[in-house]
């Protein structure tokens with residue numbers, strides 16, 4: 001058996017831990033309160049999709065949104081990681097989309113139900129190629145952007161995260177042990193909007209990476 005390569009972390013079957021409402025401008029656009037503690041939810045590894053494959057719109061939504069986010073790939077396992085050691089547990093990054101069935105999420109919110117159907121469906125986590133840690137010197141200060149059919153929809157800077165990457169690693173690992181190959185999605189800045197079948201999404205991290213995905217309707 002060949003050694004597993006972290007640059008294909010999405011094939012490892014590890015956890016995807018997502019942080020919600022980590023940018024005040026996005027919390028505001030959806031009329032949510034600014035959180036005093038991180039809001040967490042999970043996606044299963046079956047949510048991964050890589051370039052060359054389409055993002056599939058679930059049959060039960062009429063309002064699928066894009067959310068561009070910086071993903072942090074864990075390279076060293078840990079529990080109760082202190083903030084001061086947190087960056088030693090990072091192998092690298094990936095640009096990610098947290099695809100969200102907004103109509104279903106709104107329904108879940110109003111009924112007090114979990115967001116699984118809104119956030120965790122197949123292809124709900126498109127990812128870029130793996131970005132080795134050295135290629136982003138300051139992950140707390142990079143610009144993320146997303147275009148739909150060449151129109152800029154999201155442009156935000158990770159400097160505006162409410163909770164920093166070291167804080168998130170420490171906070172999450174207190175509750176959920178982190179393992180090599182896990183991915184943390186750090187939340188989206190403002191500008192989320194609906195996508196339709198045949199749309200093309202392009203997203204990037206300035207000077208570091210860009211990626212492209214088509215949207216397709218799931219077959220019955």
Ligand SMILES: O=C([O-])CC(=O)C(=O)O
Nearest residue numbers: 019020021022067187188
């Ligand atoms: O659905 C939401 O608004 C929460 C979320 O994932 C984010 O803020 O990135």
Ligand SMILES: [Mg+2]
Nearest residue numbers: 067098187188
């Ligand atoms: Mg999100």
